[in-house]
Amino acid sequence: MTLDDPLIGTLLDGRYRVDQRIATGGMSTVYRGTDTRLDRVVALKVMHPSLVDDPDFTARFIREAKAVARLTHANVVNVFDQGADGRTVFLAMEYVPGCTLRDLLRERGALSARAALDILEPVLAALGAAHRAGLVHRDVKPENVLITEDGLVKVADFGLVRVLSGGDGAVTNTTSATTVLGTVSYLAPEQVQPGMPTDQRVDVYAAGILLYEMLTGTKPHVGDNPMQVIYRHLHEDVPPPSLVAPDIGPGLDAIVAAATARDPQGRPYDAVELLATLQRARRSLTPQQLDAEPPTSSRTTPQHPTGEVTAPVARQVEHTSVLEFPTLSLTRPRPYDEPLPDRAARPRRSRRPLIWTAVVAVLLALVGGASYVLSGAVYATVPSVLGQTQAQAVQTLDRAGLQGTFGQQFSESVPAGQVMASDPGVGQRVRKSDPVKVTLSKGPQRIAVPELTGKPLEEARKALTDAGLAPGATTEAYSDSVPQGAVISATPGAGRQVAVNTPVAMVVSKGMTPVPNVVGLTKDAAAKALTDAGFQAQTSGLDFFGTGKVVSQNPPAGQPTRQGSVVTLKLPAF
Structure with a gap:
């Protein structure tokens, strides 16, 4: 090809x-x-x-x-x-050498909860950075998630990106009355409804589909053609992944349900909020739940085709495509020429029951109205405070009749001083007497590399682990000043501010330099070899014609010796 x-x-x-x-x-x-x-x-x-x-x-x-x-x-x-x-x-x-998430799913089928979260968390971090920059990806799918050879996860292909605009942070949908642009398996319902505005929550929906697919090995909505898949996005909730993988626990079921809610208002506000929710759920999972082996049934290929467009290559990939479709309706209209059903004549009944029914209905309406008014005095809907400063969040909550308690966490994607999460989340109902827990970003966590020079290797590794860093690659070199087995240098160097779990490479001393073997060489060749190795040459014996070869040396070959030392060469006496 x-x-x-x-x-x-x-x-x-x-x-x-x-x-x-x-x-x-x-x-x-x-x-x-x-x-x-x-x-x-x-x-x-x-x-x-x-x-x-x-x-x-x-x-x-x-x-x-x-x-x-x-x-x-x-x-x-x-x-x-x-x-x-x-x-x-x-x-x-x-250029990102490695594979895509689609390649990984094709090879392994369903993933353990730990592996799925290890992939989804950096994806959400990337999307969260885009959302906070006012960008919506709109084509999140396994083909656009790249995994490098050393395990780094990267999000690619912002070809369908849109810029949030307007006071409500919405973007105009590119879906017209007859077309949809995107990948049908990961489209949010509002993306396939003509005229519906879309925002960053379409990426949240697609991330929920990704999580379901990683946990189960299959897509939640499949069909014989793209229109059937679109119909299911509109009319069917994503099933709990625990129906296929029972060991994952209810926490991940709840996250998939929230992220893939058909009503955008029911989803986390953006990828940052979804990431915070995911991390809280992860902390509640046991090691057995995180590492439970997915059922073998989840590794089988679904029998239903998904209506995906394939390139003329050996493996099947679902591409972004423009799909033609008729305007969709949530209800089936009755044809204008369909006759009304026959109704049998019914005997006249007393109107008294109807009057009592009407009285009861009015009373119920009054009670319901009073309850609604009272509930408005007791409950409030949590507004979005994400991205706001603490002062702004206090004002926003106060306007909703709520109060907040504020805490801080480190974040790689949210600038310091801005809100990165709230509990309860945006759009949820809460008693006005209950405070909303608001988490402010402390910015990226940075750790100073400790001084490692001169420390034994195991002690240096422990110092890195205790500091929240990772021991990196270890190489060896000769040193006259650092004892054998101790650290000569580290990269990044001592005092450098680096991210948590950053690997630190170390050069470890092999001790003093061994004296090279020069026995059998001529005087000049031996002297050059010693000089190149960092030693000085001194000869003994008489070699009138300069043709004799070294018969012995002191210190002997291979003995560790401080560089700059004198090596005595004995020449034949003739």
Whole structure:
């Protein structure tokens, strides 16, 4: 397939060499390439030629580059450059060696709860950073979750990103009366209802589908064609994953149910709130629940096709696509020519029961109205305070008749001083007498690397673990000043402020330098070998013609000796 690709071997914009095709999607193809100016490997995302003349698709490419340029996050695939070479429109992006979450699910089927959470948490951190920057991804799916060879998780493909605008933070849906743009298995109900506004909660919905799929190995909504899948998104709740994987516990069932609520108001406000909820649920799970082996039945392939569009490659991938569909209605209208059902004549009844029924209904209405008024005095709906300062959150809660208690936690995605979570969450009903627990971000947690030089290796490793860091790679080198087995240096160095669990590499002393073996060499060759190794050469014996070879040396070969020491060479006396 790659041999027939005309882009292979070409140079885009005089800078990016196209080396190998690695993925094909609904709107673009991704190649492994080389930035010839900086001599680094990049991923080149090239728009399909058939879409180049469409200004909407071209605008999406440019929008993706600008949107991701606003994000600085370890779990977001960086976009380096955007350009065009003739009719080839492309993005130059960070190359992430590894696999996609789709590859992992295809290979392993369902994942343990621990593995699923280890993947979803960085995905939510990336989406949370996008949401707090005013961006909505809108195409979250396993194909867009990349896992590097060392286990780092990154979110890619912001091709359908939208910028939040307006006072309510909503974006206008691209769904028209007849089209849907996206990947049907992960579309939120409001994305497939014409004219419905969408916001960051469409990403929350897709993240809930991701969690269900990782825990069970299957998608919650399948069908014989895309329209059947869309219908199920509109009319059916996502089932609890514990029906397939009973060992995961009710906490994850509740998170999947909340994230995939058909009403957007019932979902967590954004990925940051969902992440906080997920982390609280994780702390409540036992090690047995986290590491329970998924049932083998969850590793089987679903029998129902999902209406997904496939590229002409060996493995099946669900692409982002434009789907044509008729306007959907929640109820089936009766055809205008359908006759009304026959009704048998009924005898006249006394109106007295009707009067009493009406009286009772009025009384119930009065009681219900009073209860509603009273409930308004007792209960309130928790407003959104996410992203606000403590002072702003106090005012927002006060307007709703609520009070807050404030705590702090470290966060890699929420700036210091801003609200990162509330309990109860946004939109939930709470007694006005009960305080709302509000968590403020302390910003990223940073730890100073301890001084390790001169410490024995095991002691240095313990110091790193006690500080909340991780021992990294260990190499060895000779040292005249550091005892054997002790640390010569560390990277990052002592005092550097780094994130929690950052690996610290160490160079460990092998002790003093061994004297090289120069017996059998000529005087000049032996002297050069000793000098190169950091020693001084001194000869004894008479070698009038300079042709004799060293017969012995002191210190002997291999003996650890301080560099700069004198090594005496004995030459034959003739």
